[in-house]
Amino acid sequence: MNKFAVFLGIPLILTASMAWGQAIEPRPVAPRQPEGQISLEVQEYQRLPKSGPVAKRLSAFQSFVDRYPGTQLSLRVIRDAAIFFILQDTGNDLESLGECVQWMGKHLESPAFEWARYRQASDSLILDRIETHVLYARVLASYADAISMGGAAERSAGVYNRALTVLNEAQTEWDNHPNFYRLRSDLAEGIDFTRAWCLHGKGNYRDALRGYTNFLDRFPSSDFVPAALWNASQCLQVLDPSGSQQRMSFYHQRLEEEFPGSPETAMLRSLRNSR
Known part of the structure; x- marks a missing residue:
C-alpha cells in the first residue's frame, strides 16, 4: 500500500490504493477509427516510457493524448500520469505538478473528452472516464497541498475548490449508473475520501471531520x-x-489495534514519543 503525507499544520494522508483499471480490451470513443489505427494506438501505448525523468515521461503522455484524443487508451494515459504523480510523491516538484494539472484540465475539459460523448459508451469506458476525473481531482488536491506548503494559502484554496468541483462532476456521472457500485466501489471511496481531504486542506475542519466519519461508516473495509x-x-x-x-483516543486505539504497521500508526507513535 503506497501512501504519502503532506504537512499543512495537520498531516494529510492520501492512500494511493484504488483499483487502477480492469483488464479489458480498449475501445475508442465515436467516431470510430480504422482498425489499423487502433492497432497502432495500442502499440504506441505499450511503448510509452515506464521510467525515466519526469519531463520525458510527461512529454510522452502529452504527445500520445494529442495524437489520440478522446479514446479509452488516452483516458488511461491521463490516468497513468495522475498515478505517477500520486505514487512518486512529487509535491516538491511544483513546476512539473502544475504542468500536469494544466495539461490534464486542458484535455478533460475539451470537446474530445466531454461527458456527453461517453453517455452511450460501454460501461468499461464510462468507468474509465469517471476514474480519470477522480484522479484529476486527486492531483489537483496534491497541487493545492504543494502550493499551501509554499505559503500561498489563498491560492491553494482556489485549487482545492477546483478539485471539489471536479469531484462533484464525477459524482454526478457516478450517480447516473447505480450498477457501477457493484463493479467499482473503490471509485465511490475515492470520491468521498478525496472530498474530505480537500475540505481538510482548506481548513474546513468541521466539514472534513463529517466527511471522514461518514466515510468510516460507509466503507469500513x-x-x-x-x-x-x-x-x-x-x-x-x-x-x-x-x-x-x-x-480521539478511540481513533488512535483503532489505528494501533487494527493497523499496527500503517504509516498513520507510526506517526501516532512518533507524536507520543516527542511529547
Missing part, C-alpha cells in the same frame, strides 16, 4: 480507513482538543 482515522483525529484536535479526548 477500505484501504483509506487508517488515513481517515488519523485525519479525523487531527480535525478533532483543532476543533475541540479538550472535549474530544475520548473520541
Whole structure:
C-alpha cells in the first residue's frame, strides 16, 4: 500500500490504493477509427516510457493524448500520469505538478473528452472516464497541498475548490449508473475520501471531520480507513482538543489495534514519543 503525507499544520494522508483499471480490451470513443489505427494506438501505448525523468515521461503522455484524443487508451494515459504523480510523491516538484494539472484540465475539459460523448459508451469506458476525473481531482488536491506548503494559502484554496468541483462532476456521472457500485466501489471511496481531504486542506475542519466519519461508516473495509482515522483525529484536535479526548483516543486505539504497521500508526507513535 503506497501512501504519502503532506504537512499543512495537520498531516494529510492520501492512500494511493484504488483499483487502477480492469483488464479489458480498449475501445475508442465515436467516431470510430480504422482498425489499423487502433492497432497502432495500442502499440504506441505499450511503448510509452515506464521510467525515466519526469519531463520525458510527461512529454510522452502529452504527445500520445494529442495524437489520440478522446479514446479509452488516452483516458488511461491521463490516468497513468495522475498515478505517477500520486505514487512518486512529487509535491516538491511544483513546476512539473502544475504542468500536469494544466495539461490534464486542458484535455478533460475539451470537446474530445466531454461527458456527453461517453453517455452511450460501454460501461468499461464510462468507468474509465469517471476514474480519470477522480484522479484529476486527486492531483489537483496534491497541487493545492504543494502550493499551501509554499505559503500561498489563498491560492491553494482556489485549487482545492477546483478539485471539489471536479469531484462533484464525477459524482454526478457516478450517480447516473447505480450498477457501477457493484463493479467499482473503490471509485465511490475515492470520491468521498478525496472530498474530505480537500475540505481538510482548506481548513474546513468541521466539514472534513463529517466527511471522514461518514466515510468510516460507509466503507469500513477500505484501504483509506487508517488515513481517515488519523485525519479525523487531527480535525478533532483543532476543533475541540479538550472535549474530544475520548473520541480521539478511540481513533488512535483503532489505528494501533487494527493497523499496527500503517504509516498513520507510526506517526501516532512518533507524536507520543516527542511529547
